[in-house]
Amino acid sequence: MSYAGDMLQVMDDVARATASPGRMIGTVSERDAAGSRVVVVFDGDAVAVPVKCFANVDAYPGDRVGLVLFGSDWVVVGSFTRHGPSTESVNVTLASANTSSASYVDMDGGHPFTWRKQYDDTRVRLRLITGGFSNTAGNEVSTAMNVSGGTGDVFIAKNIYTLVSHEYHGGFADIALPAGFYTITARWKMSAGSGGVSCNASDVLSMSAEEIAATQVGDGHTTPT
Numbered sequence: 680m681s682y683a684g685d686m687l688q689v690m691d692d693v694a695r696a697t698a699s700p701g702r703m704i705g706t707v708s709e710r711d712a713a714g715s716r717v718v719v720v721f722d723g724d725a726v727a728v729p730v731k732c733f734a735n736v737d738a739y740p741g742d743r744v745g746l747v748l749f750g751s752d753w754v755v756v757g758s759f760t761r762h763g764p765s766t767e768s769v770n771v772t773l774a775s776a777n778t779s780s781a782s783y784v785d786m787d788g789g790h791p792f793t794w795r796k797q798y799d800d801t802r803v804r805l806r807l808i809t810g811g812f813s814n815t816a817g818n819e820v821s822t823a824m825n826v827s828g829g830t831g832d833v834f835i836a837k838n839i840y841t842l843v844s845h846e847y848h849g850g851f852a853d854i855a856l857p858a859g860f861y862t863i864t865a866r867w868k869m870s871a872g873s874g875g876v877s878c879n880a881s882d883v884l885s886m887s888a889e890e891i892a893a894t895q896v897g898d899g900h901t902t903p904t
Contacts, residue, residue: 836849
């Protein structure tokens with residue numbers, strides 16, 4: 680259900696008029712990328728003041744929030760704005776491309792996407808699955824995801840191709856990054872063999888970046904190989 684702007688204003692006015700001591704509504708003007716510090720402008724005031732925020736509440740500049748007084752600390756306990764997990768992905772059919780490079784290069788143009796990491800103290804899960812083939816049996820391909828402005832090329836997976844057979848391979852890597860905006864690109868190289876490795880319109884590339892809690896970290900690779 681959605682509400683018209685005038686109805687939302689009435690609801691806000693009622694909330695302010697009936698607010699109990701120790702409960703307030705305000706608007707976030709700033710949030711630290713690490714820690715619990717949030718800066719809020721309380722309704723009826725013009726001065727932004729620092730408060731605290733529960734770790735499970737996603738509240739960002741411009742969000743309307745509810746606050747409760749705990750002792751001497753105002754704490755954001757909820758947001759009226761719904762935020763989904765910070766994730767971005769691409770899923771594309773590849774064009775014809777080939778590489779015999781022994782160092783990482785963009786895979787079919789790289790299919791870059793921009794993604795935002797919201798917190799310093801979380802981790803990033805990078806996933807990539809793609810298809811390819813080789814005209815020479817035994818050629819080995821390695822795939823990576825490049826994080827521009829972050830860690831550079833992050834090794835994801837490798838595969839040894841059989842002759843001219845389209846094969847899918849992939850994996851994931853968990854890495855640390857500070858909050859910020861990043862451009863992520865698919866990369867590949869021929870890590871063993873000769874004659875090159877290839878992809879074409881029979882192959883699909885799927886890759887994603889997802890912000891996860893540090894407690895969710897798995898056994899993802901962290902070093903290009």
